[in-house]
Amino acid sequence: MQVKKARELGFCFGVKKTLKLFDDMGADSSGVHTLGTLVHNPQVVKSLQARGVGVAQDVASVPGGTLTITAHGASPTSIAEAQRRGLRLVDTTCPLVTKVQKIAQDLHNQGYQVVVFGDHKHQEVRGIVGWTDDTALVSADAEELVPRLIALSRSGKRVPKRLAVVSQTTQPAERFKKFIADLFSHLPDDFREVQVHNTICDPTLDRQSAVIDLAQEVDIMIVVGGHDSANTRHLAELSEEEGLETYHVEWPDELRPEWFEGHMVAGVTAGASTPDDVIEEVVRRIEMY
DSSP, rough: EEEOOOSSSSSOHEEEEEHHHHHHHOOTTTTTTEEEEOOOOOHHHHHHHHHTOEEHHHHHGGOEEEEOOOOOOOOHHHHHHHHHHTOOEEEEHHHHHHHHHHHHHHHHHHHHHEEEEOOTTTTHHHHHHHTTTTEEEEEOOHHHHHHHHHHHHHSOOOOOEEEEEETTTTHHHHHHHHHHHHHHHSSTTTTTEEEEEEOOOOHHHHHHHHHHHHTOOOOOEEESOOOOOOHHHHHHHHHTTTTEEEEEEESSGGGOGGGGTTSSSEEEEEOOOOOHHHHHHHHHHHOOO
16 A cells, blocks of 8 residues: 655644653653643653653642643633642743734733634633633634624623634634634624734644645545544544545554555645654554555
8 A cells, every 4th residue: 555644744843842841851750740631642641641740630630749831821810820829830832822822912902802713622722712811702603703792792891893813723724714704794894893813823734735735646544643633633624625535543553454445545644743653653554454
């Protein structure tokens, strides 16, 4: 079986920076917790757990020691709480996520109603909302969003006639464009100003572009990465939108020989938190079929 890899895949620089920090800590990282999973990849999380790194879902559950802010970032409220509790803070927030947080905070302080395009459950999005004093609205559907904006403007509590939109860094670019187009087509005229900030990060855009290009050269696509990883799921969705039979796997053992029957060339891409050794093992297994 012939295998072609996407020109851009696997660890982005933000994940590499985060993991290097843990490598510098050494083999024993007991007493260190991450606020949420460090990255959305089971192999990486398992490796860190073997070195004593714990995962805390909130600051209150950290018994003491060191708390690491993950690449996805955190709200200022969480950071302040950690400081009050005397925890040693290590901030590994991706610089591109920090940029979005700063933009959202500045826009909020200028009086804009901030809208975050993305998944309201995602760790990164929750952090961005926190930098707007929890006033930002989160949506991936403009038609659903507009009635909420209208109701808010009529409530008397806040009158958001000036809107500013930012994006979760790992969202598909075409979906963001559609969201903005739909927003403008449904927004009432009394919303007199709308700012749009395309904050999708370059590594995400590069991987999305690469999977679309690769889809023209292969007849089946394997996307490698955590099932909880938003950017990995989006790569699989983009491949499917190109009409390819596509499978999203976390582990090489999830591959099935029957998937490749009748196919000549398999494409392989991977999310931004997928280790190189996992990618290479997936490639090796496919080449054996």
